Amino acid sequence: MNKKFKTALLFVIMALILTGVIIWQLFFSEKLNFYIASAGILVLSMLPFFVSFELKSISAREITLVASLIALAVVSRAAFYLIPEVKPIAAVVIASAVCLGAERGYIVGAFSMFVSNFIFSQGIWTPFQMAAMGLVGFIAGIIFKRSTNKYLLALYGFLSASFLYGLIVDISTIFMSLGDNITLSGVLSIYAAGMPFNLTFGIATAVFLFFFGEGFIKIIQRINTKYNILKEK
Numbered sequence: 167m168n169k170k171f172k173t174a175l176l177f178v179i180m181a182l183i184l185t186g187v188i189i190w191q192l193f194f195s196e197k198l199n200f201y202i203a204s205a206g207i208l209v210l211s212m213l214p215f216f217v218s219f220e221l222k223s224i225s226a227r228e229i230t231l232v233a234s235l236i237a238l239a240v241v242s243r244a245a246f247y248l249i250p251e252v253k254p255i256a257a258v259v260i261a262s263a264v265c266l267g268a269e270r271g272y273i274v275g276a277f278s279m280f281v282s283n284f285i286f287s288q289g290i291w292t293p294f295q296m297a298a299m300g301l302v303g304f305i306a307g308i309i310f311k312r313s314t315n316k317y318l319l320a321l322y323g324f325l326s327a328s329f330l331y332g333l334i335v336d337i338s339t340i341f342m343s344l345g346d347n348i349t350l351s352g353v354l355s356i357y358a359a360g361m362p363f364n365l366t367f368g369i370a371t372a373v374f375l376f377f378f379g380e381g382f383i384k385i386i387q388r389i390n391t392k393y394n395i396l397k398e399k
Contacts (some may be wrong), residue, residue: 177217184210194218205293212297214278218269227395232270235262235386239278244285251366255282256327257374258382259299260306264314265386268307275303291338298334302326314383319375328368336360 184206191203235258243255255278263271279295306322317353344352390396 174235177213179211183212184213205290209293212300216273223397224324225392231389232266232273235266236277236281239274240285243278243282245381247285251363253367254372254374254378255279256299256302256331256367256371257323257379259303260319260323260347260371260375261379261382262324262386263303263307264310264319264383265390266307268304269366271303271307275305276300279306289338290342291335293337294338298331301334302331303340305330307385313379316376316380319379322374323375323379324368324369324372329369330363331367332360333357336364 174335181190188203188210191206239255239258239262242258243253246253259271259275259278262274276296276299279299283289283292283295305326307324310319339360340348340353340378342354343356
């Protein structure tokens with residue numbers, strides 16, 4: 167049994183377990199626990215990315231580069247600990263995805279939120295943050311192809327951080343605040359209350375990308391070219 171088969175089998179088993187937990191929660195549990203069901207669905211949605219990443223032939227240099235970018239994203243979030251929502255973590259993830267591609271952008275985004283939450287605290291919001299930031303990186307990797315315009319980069323940063331990230335992460339707030347009593351008015355009120363924070367995060371991301379995005383992208387590309395880390399995007 168080779169390593170790739172073992173890895174694929176492990177992820178299949180994980181997927182089956184998560185699917186079983188979700189089905190039990192949604193259809194057979196006497197009291198629906200939104201926390202368990204939502205976390206299971208989100209983790210299940212991440213598995214294809216992790217499977218694809220694990221089954222590839224990855225060099226030690228590539229692992230080092232991806233890990234370094236994750237660490238940088240974590241530090242960028244921690245450095246602005248005292249300033250709510252003004253954090254360059256999404257900018258780092260987007261710039262990384264531009265250079266490394268959609269798949270690696272998802273990995274950098276998801277893991278940067280997971281690791282940084284050991285500083286900011288873990289909770290039901292963690293899988294939502296992982297999926298949201300992962301998608302921010304994934305879409306950036308699809309839209310941009312290495313060379314990019316700083317105005318478009320800043321615009322994407324604002325839209326993705328304000329709306330895509332905020333829309334997904336605020337779902338955890340809906341579950342925590344409303345529980346079983348989810349109503350349209352309640353959902354809209356939570357999104358409305360979170361909008362100032364989401365817009366602040368989006369503006370901060372756009373500013374960081376506008377002034378530092380292109381320079382950071384050039385640094386990553388220079389490292390990649392010098393050490394021939396990624397032969398193809």
